[in-house]
Amino acid sequence: MASKEILRVSDLCVDLFTQRSVIRPVDGVSYSVAAGETLAIVGESGSGKTVLNFAPLGLMPTGVNVDLSGSILFNDTELVGIAEPALRKLRGGSIGTIFQDPMSALNPARTIGRQIAEVSELHMGLSSSQAESRALDLLKLVRMSDPDARLKQYPHELSGGLRQRVMIAIAVAAEPQLLIADEPTTALDVTVQAQIIALLKDLQKRLNMAIVLITHDMGVVAGIASRVAVMYAGRVAEYGPVGDVLVEPRHPYTMGLIDAIPRADDAPGSLFRGLPGAPPILGAPIPGCAFAPRCHAAIESCHITRPALVSTVQPLVSAACPIINKHNHGGAYVQH
Amino acid sequence: MxxxxxxxxxxxxxxxxxxxxxxxxxxxxxxxxxxxxxxxxxxxxxxxxxxxxxxxxxxxxxxxxxxxxxxxxxxxQGNLGISYKTGEDIGPALSSRLPITATLVAGGATFAMLFSFVLGFAGALWPGRFADVATRTIALLGASMPSFFVGALLIYGLAVQLRLLPTFGSEGLSSWILPWITIGLLPAAVLSRVVRVGLEEAMSRPFALTAVAKGLTRRTILVRHALPNIAPTYINALGAQTGAMVVGAVVVEPLFALKGVADLFLSGVLFRDFMVVQACLLVFISFFVVLNLLVDIGMMFTDPKLRRQGS
Incomplete structure (x- = not known):
């Protein structure tokens, strides 16, 4: 991991204002991404992992006002407080985006070819015929069968997996340095999921692009990511190399998540393991650790002061839990 | 096809x-x-x-x-019969009146299209701003006033008081302006709402967010991504509104002393000259049939799903 850092997020908070409410779905998050690496951001629905990535890029639904604080450095450009025209140049140019649902993310009234070509026209200054031939190359790059015919087809004529390939072709059309993939495999069949992950890995190698992968699928994380950030209620609970975090989790939430994955040696008919309780409702600020009410190891101080994300005994891994770290390997919770 | x-x-x-x-x-x-x-x-x-x-x-x-x-x-055999009232052949009388009604409806439809695109698009580009509020106000007024009232208002204001435009006759373009606005205002109001609401709905769909992620400007997204998606709905509404304009012609033609088919139809009804009435109805129904066909073809050209089915 000697390559240069292209994204550094420091103490980022996102406040969302709708007509009725104010919420803080992202609360003091920090991480960094190096060129060509993959960072997975893991968390359950509502943990803020999508807002964290999309709010700074201006990719929020209309009617939602966003207030950012903290810092996001992308190649030495500060994205917090950046002017819309400058941000627009980054979107689709140096930063590509893949959305969760390829069924609705493509325009039903335009051909595949035009939807891919317009990105190169905009960011690479290609003429429409040049962009058209580049669109063909991109379809070959994402390994579409019969790419010539696909160019003239409409989204409704393609399957979900093929549409996600088209989305990927759109996202990498301007050869971005950073690709943000929001649950790119969630809406797809399991067999197609593996193909899409393989494709992303291949593209990453060819284009030397960094990937921020938002997911709740630990299998996907293990398959593609080099580092992982586990999010809970808008905060990072644990952050470090995938090999360390998945094998030897140090935060009770990460332990619970990994323990909840069904195992081959589970007795037939046994119940699924899960975390007791439910995630907190965003709205009122949480003074202490957000996970404390569901945590087996929580003590009184957990409810009062917010634990900082600090290095553990394994220096590459940080966890926001003073209790477990104090006892070093808190192995009492999970038996592997 | x-x-x-x-x-x-x-x-x-x-x-x-x-x-x-x-x-x-x-x-x-x-x-x-x-x-x-x-x-x-x-x-x-x-x-x-x-x-x-x-x-x-x-x-x-x-x-x-x-x-x-x-x-x-x-x-x-092309013989529409003889008017009971005048004893004349209906065919020639009808064909001399047809261009007048056609000009009235075509002009009104063109006015409605221009008006609705300009206002609907401006409203979607600057939501909540002056253009949007103005559009909504004009659309509400246009949709609430019956055409005989609009016509009378226009005649009084523009022709009688300001003496800008003639109230009747068919000499050149200027005499057509008032009839076109009168017959086209209600459709224009309805269609501008179709454009405005349709664009807004399209802009809230996920593919619009994809377009934002591509780095396109809002204007480009509206034109390239939202507009193609409202085309089938718009063509459908335009067809219905153009059809309604034929009904409007029954009011507008007498108001501006236009000797068109609708005027002939009206006099036929008043005199129980049902050979004339029947001939006019034949023209109207044929018009509706052709109009529906055009709408279907237009929708097929703008909706990719329908196009593949048709071919």
Whole structure:
């Protein structure tokens, strides 16, 4: 991991204002991404992992006002407080985006070819015929069968997996340095999921692009990511190399998540393991650790002061839990 | 594509026959007797014998089915019959009036399209701003005022008070402006809402967010991504509104002293001259049939799902 850092997020908070409410779905998050690496951001629905990535890029639904604080450095450009025209140049140019649902993310009234070509026209200054031939190359790059015919087809004529390939072709059309993939495999069949992950890995190698992968699928994380950030209620609970975090989790939430994955040696008919309780409702600020009410190891101080994300005994891994770290390997919770 | 059009045309012919039969029956069974009116025109003190003589002359004693089949045979040969009132051939009278109604409706539709695109698009580009509020206000006013009132208002304001435009006649473009606005304002108001609401709905769909992620400007997204998605809805609404304009012509033509088909139709109704009425209805129904066909073809061209089915 000697390559240069292209994204550094420091103490980022996102406040969302709708007509009725104010919420803080992202609360003091920090991480960094190096060129060509993959960072997975893991968390359950509502943990803020999508807002964290999309709010700074201006990719929020209309009617939602966003207030950012903290810092996001992308190649030495500060994205917090950046002017819309400058941000627009980054979107689709140096930063590509893949959305969760390829069924609705493509325009039903335009051909595949035009939807891919317009990105190169905009960011690479290609003429429409040049962009058209580049669109063909991109379809070959994402390994579409019969790419010539696909160019003239409409989204409704393609399957979900093929549409996600088209989305990927759109996202990498301007050869971005950073690709943000929001649950790119969630809406797809399991067999197609593996193909899409393989494709992303291949593209990453060819284009030397960094990937921020938002997911709740630990299998996907293990398959593609080099580092992982586990999010809970808008905060990072644990952050470090995938090999360390998945094998030897140090935060009770990460332990619970990994323990909840069904195992081959589970007795037939046994119940699924899960975390007791439910995630907190965003709205009122949480003074202490957000996970404390569901945590087996929580003590009184957990409810009062917010634990900082600090290095553990394994220096590459940080966890926001003073209790477990104090006892070093808190192995009492999970038996592997 | 061609098979669909030919299939549609074949269905349309059947529809045309049924529609004319229905109209014929309705017109004939309406109260009032043309023979009485004609007899009174000829001699002030007409007797029953006079009236009966006229009924025989016109074939009014025949049963409805016979009269309809007689009319239909003529119509299929291009002979629309003779006006009971004037005794003239209806065909030539109709064809001299057709261009006037066609100009009125086509001009009104063009006005409605221009108006709705400019206002609807401006409203979607700057939501909540002046253009949007103005659009909504004009659309509300336009949709709430009946065309005879709009026409009277326009005549009073622009022609009588300001003396900018003529109120009647058909000399050049200027005499058409008031009729076009009068007949086109309601459709323009409805269609501008179709554009405004349609664009807004399209902009809230996930593919619009994809377009934002591509780095496109809002204006480009509206034109390239949202507009193609409202095209089928718009064409459908435009078809319905153009159809409604034929009805509007019945009001607008007399208002501006335009001697069009709708004016002929109105005088036919007032005099129970049902040969004239029937001929006009034939024109109107044919117009609706062609209009529906055009709408279907237009929707096929703009909706990729329909296009693949049609070919």
């Amino acid at each position: 061609l098979t669909l059009v030919s299939r549609r045309l074949r269905n349309s012919l059947v529809l045309l026959m049924l529609a004319t039969l229905l109209c014929f029956t309705l017109v004939v069974s309406a109260p009032g007797n043309i023979a009485v009116l004609i007899a009174e025109l000829r001699t002030p003190k007409a007797t029953f014998a006079d009236i009966h003589k006229i009924e025989l002359e016109l074939g009014l004693d025949q049963p409805i089915v016979t009269r309809y089949s007689h009319w239909l045979t003529g119509a299929l």
